Amino acid sequence: MTDTLDGKHALVTGGGSGIGRAVALALAGEGAIVTVTGRRAEALEETCAAGPCIHAQVMDVTDEDSVVAATAAAVAARGPVDIHVANAGRAEGNALHKTDLAFWRRLMATNLDGAFLTIRESLRSMRGRSWGRVIAVSSMAGIRGLRGASAYTASKHGMLGLVRGLSEDYLGTGLTFNALCPGYVDTPIVTRNVETIAARTGMSPTEAAAVMTDSNRHGRLVAPGEVAAAALWLCGPGSGSVNGQAIEIAGGQV
Structure with a gap:
């Protein structure tokens, strides 16, 4: 692709490392103006230094006030969100009989509540436009149960439900909602x-x-760049009919 995303504003949560950083760099490489969010400013600045047109915005996806304020600041600085990548997440396992409510809520607050809050806020500026992409980074645990990680599995299954519900809400609008489900x-x-x-x-x-x-x-x-390549495909030409899907990136059938 060449400048297919030129000037589009992409907001990537959890952009300070790993998949989020790879996605941010890939989007910026195709011309997007990228806002990366996370709790640690230092990690975000490292991402910004690695690619063009990437801007840091501190955000805690578990805190509604933080999400609302940070998204509004990004929109004010760089325009409406065209691409939202809900990537911020926690990966922790625990046997259910050893899982207390605090552990359960910590996972849900980041993985599921965080996706809900950040997508909701990005949609405030994306709705009513003729083109938009929302991509949730779920997991193979969003497709099947992951042994020893029932709480994590539930949170990632919930992300798929959120994406699929939104894809029905916005059918035919030019906005699409999909999930990436990588293995390890x-x-x-x-x-x-x-x-x-x-x-x-x-x-x-x-x-x-x-x-x-x-x-x-x-x-x-799986290399982070392989997940980023799938995100680019969902934002590229000919992707408009891909909607409400859970795309497996695990080297074979999950």
């Missing part, structure tokens, strides 16, 4: 999970890493 991606989250699995099970770090790589059907971690 080579990000800092996976690095932390290796440490957690090793500590919990007594596995070596190599054995713990294999638990995740072997879960991807092609036997390797």
